[in-house]
Each structure stands twice: as structure tokens, then as C-alpha cells.
Amino acid sequence: MENLEVINITKTFSLSKKQQRIEKTKTKLKVAVKELSFTAYPGEIYGLLGPNGAGKTTTLRSIATLIKPDTGEIKVGDASTLKDPNGVRAKIGFLTSELKLEEHFSPNYLFTYFARLHGIVEEKIEERKEILFKKFGIDKFSEVKVGELSTGMKQKTSIAISLVHDPDYVIFDEPTNGLDVLTARSVTDYLEELKNAGKVVIVSTHILSVVEKLCDRVGIIIDGEMKVNDTINKVKSLDETGNLENVFFNLVEEAAQLRGEF
Amino acid sequence: MKNILTIFKKEFYRVISDRRLVFTVMLLPGLAIFMMYSLLGNAIGNQISSIQEHRIIMYQEYMPTAFKDMLIANEVKVDIMDLNDSDFDVVKQQIIDGEVDIMIIFPNDFESKILDYATQDNPEILTYYNFTEDYSSSAYNTMYGWLDVYSDEIVKARLDAPEDINPFDMDLDNPYHRLGTEDEASRKGMADLLPMLIIMFLFSGAMSIGPDSIAGEKERGTIATLLVTPIKRSEIAIGKVLSLSLLSLFSATSSFIGIILSLGKLMQSEGNVSIAFTTNEYILLFLVLFATVLVIVGLISNISAYAKTVKEASMLIMPLYFASIAIGMMSMFGGEPSTNPVVYLIPLYSSVNAIIQILVGSVSMATILVMLISSVVYVSILIYMLNRLFQNEKVMFKK
Ligand SMILES: Nc1ncnc2c1ncn2[C@@H]1O[C@H](COP(=O)(O)OP(=O)(O)O)[C@@H](O)[C@H]1O
Ligand SMILES: [Mg+2]
Numbered sequence: 001m002e003n004l005e006v007i008n009i010t011k012t013f014s015l016s017k018k019q020q021r022i023e024k025t026k027t028k029l030k031v032a033v034k035e036l037s038f039t040a041y042p043g044e045i046y047g048l049l050g051p052n053g054a055g056k057t058t059t060l061r062s063i064a065t066l067i068k069p070d071t072g073e074i075k076v077g078d079a080s081t082l083k084d085p086n087g088v089r090a091k092i093g094f095l096t097s098e099l100k101l102e103e104h105f106s107p108n109y110l111f112t113y114f115a116r117l118h119g120i121v122e123e124k125i126e127e128r129k130e131i132l133f134k135k136f137g138i139d140k141f142s143e144v145k146v147g148e149l150s151t152g153m154k155q156k157t158s159i160a161i162s163l164v165h166d167p168d169y170v171i172f173d174e175p176t177n178g179l180d181v182l183t184a185r186s187v188t189d190y191l192e193e194l195k196n197a198g199k200v201v202i203v204s205t206h207i208l209s210v211v212e213k214l215c216d217r218v219g220i221i222i223d224g225e226m227k228v229n230d231t232i233n234k235v236k237s238l239d240e241t242g243n244l245e246n247v248f249f250n251l252v253e254e255a256a257q258l259r260g261e262f
Numbered sequence: 263m264k265n266i267l268t269i270f271k272k273e274f275y276r277v278i279s280d281r282r283l284v285f286t287v288m289l290l291p292g293l294a295i296f297m298m299y300s301l302l303g304n305a306i307g308n309q310i311s312s313i314q315e316h317r318i319i320m321y322q323e324y325m326p327t328a329f330k331d332m333l334i335a336n337e338v339k340v341d342i343m344d345l346n347d348s349d350f351d352v353v354k355q356q357i358i359d360g361e362v363d364i365m366i367i368f369p370n371d372f373e374s375k376i377l378d379y380a381t382q383d384n385p386e387i388l389t390y391y392n393f394t395e396d397y398s399s400s401a402y403n404t405m406y407g408w409l410d411v412y413s414d415e416i417v418k419a420r421l422d423a424p425e426d427i428n429p430f431d432m433d434l435d436n437p438y439h440r441l442g443t444e445d446e447a448s449r450k451g452m453a454d455l456l457p458m459l460i461i462m463f464l465f466s467g468a469m470s471i472g473p474d475s476i477a478g479e480k481e482r483g484t485i486a487t488l489l490v491t492p493i494k495r496s497e498i499a500i501g502k503v504l505s506l507s508l509l510s511l512f513s514a515t516s517s518f519i520g521i522i523l524s525l526g527k528l529m530q531s532e533g534n535v536s537i538a539f540t541t542n543e544y545i546l547l548f549l550v551l552f553a554t555v556l557v558i559v560g561l562i563s564n565i566s567a568y569a570k571t572v573k574e575a576s577m578l579i580m581p582l583y584f585a586s587i588a589i590g591m592m593s594m595f596g597g598e599p600s601t602n603p604v605v606y607l608i609p610l611y612s613s614v615n616a617i618i619q620i621l622v623g624s625v626s627m628a629t630i631l632v633m634l635i636s637s638v639v640y641v642s643i644l645i646y647m648l649n650r651l652f653q654n655e656k657v658m659f660k661k
Binding site for chain 1: 265488489
């Protein structure tokens with residue numbers, strides 16, 4: 001398996017009037033991600049850490065071929081998001097943040113549906129379904145409508161669906177957001193399993209403890225810029241206390257000073 | 263092709279496995295039309311029978327006894343009041359207010375003038391009624407008829423003529439007097455309202471499922487899950503449009519059945535109205551409906567793909583919905599299909615005219631073909647646009 005490389009991507013959005021009001025800005029353009037680079041390795045979990053609006057979702061969507069960066073390139077193994085988006089799509093499992101599956105359908109139905117769209121043969125679908133549903137405890141609820149499932153079970157179903165095709169590259173946007181402790185734990189446990197199976201795993205989060213417990217490598221992204229990008233231990237050692245929280249707050253404060261807010 | 267089918271099946275299943283949607287999309291249109299037409303039919307029926315049962319309230323002055331006796335002998339449902347107990351202007355106002363149906367004033371020398379007709383002018387009878395009131399108008403028609411009979415009697419007396427003074431008879435023995443068939447009458451009746459109702463129900467059918475199927479994916483975030491699968495964007499577009507079209511066609515069929523069932527009531531004939539559509543007409547109607555559905559679904563799909571949320575989509579569709587109802591209404595009072603071929607190039611308006619053509623049974627194949635072919639062209643453009651919208655990250659991931 002090969003690395004996933006994000007090479008110097010920049011993404012600018014033009015803001016709607018409404019957005020300008022919300023973000024209290026007069027500028028029409030918003031640089032969501034600026035010259036951002038990092039590499040995620042097989043058998044490791046890469047954590048993209050940053051406050052709200054930092055550019056995490058924009059980065060992950062670019063990797064998932066959902067949006068095109070203005071400049072820069074992303075290589076998922078030997079496939080480039082620009083030149084071979086379908087090659088990339090076949091390799092990645094993408095979980096969008098705050099995904100709400102259609103409430104009317106059962107996990108069973110939706111799993112089969114997305115598996116077919118991924119072009120998986122019927123016997124393989126059942127095989128994968130059995131494994132993943134068992135793993136997440138969905139098997140007992142597989143015929144219950146999504147709308148009637150608990151928040152945790154919904155998220156587990158979303159995760160199972162994003163992994164229908166057993167992808168080598170797993171990209172999860174805020175996967176434990178809004179989950180109870182137990183469900184969050186079962187999700188991070190599974191991510192570790194994927195890592196141990198030698199896959200490339202990238203998660204984004206604004207929660208420090210997730211990064212601390214789970215990630216081998218971390219990139220701290222603030223205002224669209226990569227401030228730090230290293231192994232978790234090296235990043236922690238940036239502050240004499242060895243505490244990730246301190247490192248993070250120092251960087252956030254620095255950025256605020258740069259913007260002239262303090 | 264396989265992917266189109268997968269998308270199609272899922273969207274289709276979404277609706278038919280949802281009792282609420284099955285009701286609103288498939289049962290409600292037919293049921294609503296049936297109830298509407300039935301109520302309308304009953305209302306018209308009630309009105310007619312209440313006029314027939316109504317006793318005419320009539321004021322009179324110097325009415326000859328011969329005429330009065332004639333009304334009584336023929337059991338005409340009328341209450342005759344004398345004006346001299348009352349004031350002329352008061353009764354006039356009562357007629358305007360609908361309290362009195364008619365006032366008839368004979369001159370006081372009426373009978374002497376009739377007798378001395380050789381030396382005197384014709385006497386003039388004055389009648390007053392309210393033409394905006396159904397009871398009053400009908401009272402006038404009734405009394406006019408009886409005065410006519412009375413005048414015949416007088417003529418007979420003058421001529422000392424035999425019983426039958428009519429110089430000729432009309433249609434005493436002519437079974438074909440009323441040409442035109444019940445079928446034609448029913449068809450005309452249908453052509454007044456049906457095109458608008460069809461457009462309305464096609465639209466509302468598509469409106470109740472389209473936004474959720476497309477804008478809903480954006481709102482829920484499932485669009486990302488869909489777009490990271492390696493299927494073509496055009497397959498998503500076609501799959502969704504086809505399934506939405508089939509479902510909307512069901513709601514059109516439902517309205518159609520509702521109309522056929524209730525037409526009997528509207529036409530006031532007991533039992534069945536004979537509408538004999540030919541197989542060709544059925545096929546053409548189906549094709550026109552299907553083409554119309556495709557255009558409507560194409561429009562709704564594009565708006566839904568553009569909107570950020572289901573609510574926004576529904577809001578944006580509203581003006582189009584009202585416009586299409588207005589187009590449908592244009593047919594309501596004309597009942598004649600346009601013969602101008604250019605009309606058959608205008609989406610929706612072409613549908614209305616084509617539907618009228620088929621309903622009244624005056625099909626012009628050339629214009630229907632223009633309508634069908636132009637619809638196919640529009641739908642292709644709309645599907646292409648939808649496909650482009652699915653590819654447009656600015657639209658799909660709008661903030
Ligand atoms: N489609 C878009 N249109 C306009 N602005 C956007 C769009 N997506 C993101 N942004 C802006 O880009 C910035 C980064 O957003 P995002 O990547 O979602 O941050 P995060 O996921 O870290 O919270 C934010 O200021 C956001 O408002
Ligand atoms: Mg985000």
C-alpha cells in the first residue's frame with residue numbers, strides 16, 4: 001500500500017451575501033485552505049486537528065474528489081484526484097461530517113444500495129454486510145428503519161456504508177462528533193483495527209482527546225494553514241509541558257494575534 | 263444502465279413503501295377530483311331540482327280572471343298576490359332583493375281593449391323580474407310561456423277558429439332533432455377543466471417527491487456518499503428523473519380515473535356517461551401525459567438540485583406551479599385546441615392544447631408530434647443540465 005499525499009493545495013470560495021454577513025466580512029473571496037501539504041502513511045492514523053472553520057472539511061472533500069482545489073495536487077496511492085477521480089473513488093472510504101442517512105430505509109437496504117453503486121458483486125455484498133454489521137452490532141437492527149435507530153446506531157450504519165467496498169484509504173470527517181462515549185469508543189477502536197490492517201486512515205476533529213488517544217501523526221490546521229505537521233510525540237514536545245492542549249492553544253492564540261484580534 | 267436501475271429502484275421504493283406518500287401521490291389526486299366533481303354535480307343537481315320545486319311568488323295588477331284560472335287549472339306552482347295591497351316600489355325592491363320572483367301589471371282596461379281590438383290599440387303588459395336571480399329568471403320564463411298560451415287562446419276566440427290554430431308544427435316526430443352525441447357533450451365537458459387539473463396534479467405529484475429526492479440528498483449530506491461512488495453523474499440524473507416521472511405518472515393516472523368515475527355525476531345523467539375513447543386516443547393521451555410529466559419532473563429536478571434544502575426547493579418551485587396552473591386555466595373557457603404549430607413548441611402550454619385535442623376528439627397528428635418531439639428535446643436538455651448541476655461543486659456543496 002502507498003501513501004496518501006496532499007501536495008500544496010489551495011482552495012478559495014466566493015462568499016454569498018448571506019455568508020458575508022455571518023462571517024462579518026466584506027471580502028468576496030475566502031481562502032479556505034492555503035498551500036496545505038501533508039502525507040498520511042499506511043498503518044497509521046493521521047489526525048487533522050483544527051477549530052471550526054479551519055478548513056478540515058474542505059481538505060477532506062478535496063481528497064474525496066468532491067471538490068477541486070484551485071492549485072496543488074492530491075495523490076491517493078498512484079491515483080491523482082485530478083487525473084483519475086474514479087480511480088481515487090474506488091480506493092477511498094469517505095464519511096462526511098454530520099451525515100444523516102435517509103430515515104425511511106433500513107441499514108440493510110442502504111448498505112446494498114451503496115454497495116451496488118460501488119460495483120460490488122452480489123455475493124460479496126452479503127459477505128461484507130455480515131462482517132461490518134456484526135462488528136458494529138447493527139445485525140440486530142438491520143431491518144429497522146434508520147429513523148428509528150439511536151444516534152449511535154445511525155452513525156455506525158453510516159460508517160459501515162462508507163466502508164462497503166473495503167477501501168484501503170479511510171477518510172472520516174469528525175466521525176465521533178455528537179456520539180456518546182461508548183459509541184465513540186467503538187468507532188475509534190474500529191479505526192485502530194483498520195490501521196492495524198495496514199490501511200491509511202485520516203480523521204478530522206476539533207476534539208483534542210481524540211487526536212491524543214488515536215492518532216500517530218497530527219496536522220494542526222488554523223485559518224486554512226498547516227501550522228504543525230508531525231508525529232504526535234514531536235508535536236506534543238513543542239511545548240515544554242508536553243501537553244497537546246497547550247500546543248494547540250498557543251497556535252490558536254498566535255493565529256489570533258496575526259489577525260490582530262488580541 | 264445497471265446504475266441507473268439501482269438509483270431508479272431505490273427512489274421508486276422510497277415512495278411506494280411509504281404509506282403517507284402513496285396516499286398523497288397516488289390516491290389523493292383521484293380521490294380529490296372524484297369528491298370535487300361529485301360535489302359539483304350534486305350542487306348543480308340540487309339547484310335544478312330546487313328551481314323545479316320552487317313556488318313562484320308573483321304580484322299582479324288587473325290580471326284577467328281567465329288567465330288566473332288558466333294558471334290554476336294547469337297547477338302552475340305560483341302564489342299570486344295583489345299589488346293594490348302594496349306599493350309598486352316596495353315590490354320592485356323585493357324583486358331586487360330576491361324576496362319576490364316576478365311582478366306582472368296589466369292595464370286596467372286590458373279586457374275591454376282585447377274585446378274592442380278592431381278600434382283600439384294593443385294593450386301593453388308590463389313584467390318585472392330579476393335576471394341575476396335563478397328563481398326569478400325561471401319565473402319569468404314560466405310566465406312568458408303561459409302568457410303565450412293565453413295569447414293563442416285570445417286569437418282563437420277572435421277567429422272563431424278550430425282547436426289547432428298553429429299554421430305549422432315543429433319537430434313533433436323527429437328523433438334526430440338534437441344532433442351531436444352524449445359522447446361529444448361529455449368530451450367537451452372534460453376538455454373544460456381536465457387539462458388544468460391534469461397539469462395541476464402532475465405538478466403536485468412531482469412536487470411532493472422531487473425536492474426530497476434531490477435537495478434532500480444535499481440537506482442530509484448523503485449527496486457526498488453518492489458522489490464518492492464511481493458512478494457517472496448522468497446516471498444519477500437519469501435514474502432520479504425516470505423514477506420521479508413514473509411516480510408522477512401514477513398520480514396523473516389516479517386523477518384520470520377519478521375524473522372518469524365522477525363525470526357521470528357532473529353530467530347529471532344517471533349511471534354511465536358514454537365516453538368512447540379509441541385505442542389510438544388512449545395511446546396518444548398516454549404519450550402526451552408521459553412527455554408532460556417528463557418536462558415537469560425535469561424542471562422540478564433542476565430546481566431541487568439547485569436549492570440547498572427541501573424547503574428552499576419547494577419555495578422556488580411555487581412560482582412555476584402557479585404559472586402552470588395559469589396555463590392550464592387558459593384552456594378552461596375556450597375548449598378549442600390551438601391550431602398554431604408554434605404553440606406546440608411551448609412547454610406545458612403545448613401539453614394543455616394537445617390534451618384538449620385528444621379530449622374533444624379532433625386530433626391533429628402533426629401538432630401532437632411537434633409537442634412530443636419538442637418535449638423530448640426539452641427533457642434531454644433538462645437532464646443534461648441536471649447532470650451538470652451534479653458535477654458542479656459550487657452547487658452541490660453550497661454553504
Ligand atoms: N462551499 C463553500 N462556499 C463558501 N465557503 C465555504 C464553503 N465551504 C467552506 N467554506 C468556508 O471555508 C472555511 C473552511 O470551512 P471548512 O473546511 O468547512 O472548515 P472546518 O471543516 O475545519 O470547520 C469556512 O470559513 C467556511 O465558511
Ligand atoms: Mg468541518
